[in-house]
Amino acid sequence: MSERADPNPSNPPTPAPGSPSSPATGIPGSSGSPAIGRAPVPAHVRTLLVFGGAFDPPHRAHIELPALVRKRIGADWVLYVPTGRSPLKERGQVAGFDDRVAMLCAAIDPGFASVSTIEGERAGRTGVSAPSYTVDTLQELREALPPSVRMRFLFGADQAAQFHKWRSAAEVSDLAPPVVMLRTPHETRAALLDAMR
DSSP states (O other): OTEEBOSOTTSOOOOOTTSOSSOSSOOOOTTOOOOEESSOOOTTOSEEEEEEEOOSSOOHHHHHHHHHHHHHHTOSEEEEEEOOBOTTOSSOOSSOHHHHHHHHHHHSOTTTEEEEOHHHHHHHHHOOOSOEEHHHHHHHHHHHSOTTOEEEEEEEHHHHTTGGGSTTHHHHHHHSOEEEEOBTTBOSHHHHHHHHO
16 A cells, blocks of 8 residues: 555456455455455454555565554454555566465465455556555545444554655545554654654
């Protein structure tokens, strides 16, 4: 998510074996595979941690840190939202959308996380490789999820330092109040606040 676009919009997302293709709400199948789709969130979820990124490839911190944050803030579920190229970054993606979805599915714990294909679907609908903005994704998720689900938006301190550059940052905050993971080079709250000035 963040401020990213799918570099290959003609590549529609493929569901993982045994999981629904694009449910409004879905849960992992009996095979133990993570649910994937537009907004695959179990019915019991009240607080949803939305975590977007390129995930090219997903690494240990992408998996472990959201799990820790989920516990820390009392969220019920983590929804990973793989994206394409960020307009705020120079380098584009190497792996295609489907490959990044598959890598995430192989890495996450289906007991508390799932993968949204919402940005890949949007690129497929429009046929345009223009940037996919976080505010648009959160608006679509809000429409797809039950009103009882409260969204929180998880991102790293590197992106938080650039948050003022994002399209409709205030609306992003209203739709899903941010949770920031401190990381290099902003490893303390003071360093992050300094970078945001």
